Amino acid sequence: MNGTYVLKDGLNQIVIEYTKSTFKNEAVADYKKRFRELRKLGKIQISTQFSDINWVLTNKNNKVTNLPFRYHEFPKINMVLKCLAIILLEKGNTSLNIHTQYSLLEKVIHLTNLFCPEKINDFEDYLYECTNSQLVRTIRIVAIFLSYYDLDEVDDYLDLLDQLQPTREDIVRKLPDYKSILIFNYAINQSIWNDDPNEKLKYYPLFLWWRLTGIIPLRPSEFLELDYNCCFKDLNGRFWIKLPRKKVKQDTAKQQIEIVDTIETTSDIYDFIVEYKSLLKSEFQSRYLISYKAYNYFCRNRVFNLRKKKNPEIMGLGSIGLLLSNFYKKKINDQKVVPLKPGDSRHLAFCNLMLQGVNPIAIARLGGHSKLKSQFHYSQHLDTFAESYVFTMADKLKLMQHLKTRNVSGKYESLSRSKLLVTYSLDEIKSFLEIEKGYCIVKTKGCEDFTDCQNKCWFCPNHILDTQKYPEVIKESSEESDKLGHVIKEQTDLLKSISANMFIDYSTEQCSFEGKARLASTAEQLKAAMADKVIIDSKLLDYIKED
Secondary structure, three states: OEEEEEEEEOOEEEEEEEEOOOOOHHHHHHHHHHHHHHHHOOOEOOOOOOOOOEEEEEOOOOOEEEEEOOOOOOHHHHHHHHHHHHHHHHOOOOHHHHHHHHHHHHHHHHHHOOOOHHHHHHHHHHHHHOOHHHHHHHHHHHHHHHHHOOOOOOHHHHHHHHHOEEOOOOEEOOOOOHHHHHHHHHHHHHHHOOOOHHHHHHHHHHHHHHHHHOOOOOOHHHHHOOEOOOEEEOOOOOEEEEOOOOOEOOOHHHOOOOEOOEEEEOHHHHHHHHHHHHHOOHHHOOOEOOOHHHHHHHOOOOOOOOOOOOOOOOOOHHHHHHHHHHHHHHHHOOOOOOOOOOOHHHHHHHHHHHHOOOOHHHHHHHHOOOOOHHHHHHHHHHHHHHHHHHHHHHHHHHHOOOEEEEOOOOOEEEEOOOOOHHHOOHHHHHHEEEOOOEEEEEEEOOOOOOOOOOOOHHHOOOEEEOOOOOOOHHHHHHHHHHHHHHHHHHHHHHHHHHHHHOOEEOOOOEEOHHHHHHHHHHHHHHHHHHHHHHHHHHHHHHHHHHO
């Protein structure tokens, strides 16, 4: 039985076929028979035996290619790869193609110690260092291998293969736009206030995933492996969460950061976890916080994962993905909304931490990275994340009346009307303070106290431009918006540069004071520019609509 993985290569799509048949020891005799048939067809040199540690493959021009099997530390893998090579030859793969793919697979198997869960960060770093052609080939053969050989605990590897999309220029993990993220955030929060206790329990794992991994950049598997009693309150009233991570001591010679498994969290997270546990019937409880038994109870009609479930108590990556798909279908049902994948919240959490100016060591600890360079892969999303945020929030301010929302500077702004002058009566306009080619709707004519004002009225939600009296202000506002766009780009680039080049004392795991100060300052400037652009763009959207 065959299936496909679809990877995007620029504007094109690369469709990768993989086999759904899995390796079985009892089938080896059949593979030996098929090996002999391939040898008769001239695809394998006649002198080559199945038991050889090096197969000699031949092509149409009688050119030979060696295919070695040298996994002395993993003897069973040699047999698995021989059987898989027979399948690939039968499917028409050339001898050189198979040799190239197996060479890439060999690197990955040695690097990850045969896809050990603790080596996932090393694998991720390796993929980001590949050329684009190497990346496509590596993803292809690893996906084929993992679908053929049934290994335990490889969900993180499968998730990474699914999320990475090679393009002509670089490796890009495409995240949903900010508007789609806001819609999901609203829908998942509403579901928790549902009066139906069964509906609430069904989707509560998604709510916890969203709230928790939005703060702490957990991998999906880490979230699903959280212990039932992972969250606790200490004697000082502080809240902590214990993560399923193996503590690894730092190696200063290798410039590694110590991985920690216990992190301080918020009272909200603690309360949410307590509430979820209170909803679980005793028969749904297990050693893990997220109940697979409850999921199984509420999702009887789901499509079962073909991979045999090794641990019936733990919810797998496929199950959380199916629950997420079900939520979008039942609660959102909008084709324009780009759905999140289980690994997306980890990327969003990294973006948020970087935009806040959190220092690289703190981010590494939160993300479970022992190497600082691992987090810099995620910084490629900062530009699009900031741009998407500004556009979505500006549109939201334009469209929604009686809106009370928190902008990126942390200030609450109440917007009760459109920011067009024509929505006010003449008497109201006469009472407003005329200032900077428009009017202030909260200060009356003759006011001289501006201590609570921003530096420029145009970036204040309480200022309305007079486009009839000053028609040039639309063009000027657009120019200001463009300038802010350049500032945002400069600040995000600066954030990335400061983080990547900051001096780190690995013996004490401390960042330089100057570096942390520059990060904090740059982050504040970035947030201020984003807040200003949100306001001025929301006004521009109104003015353009008016015209």
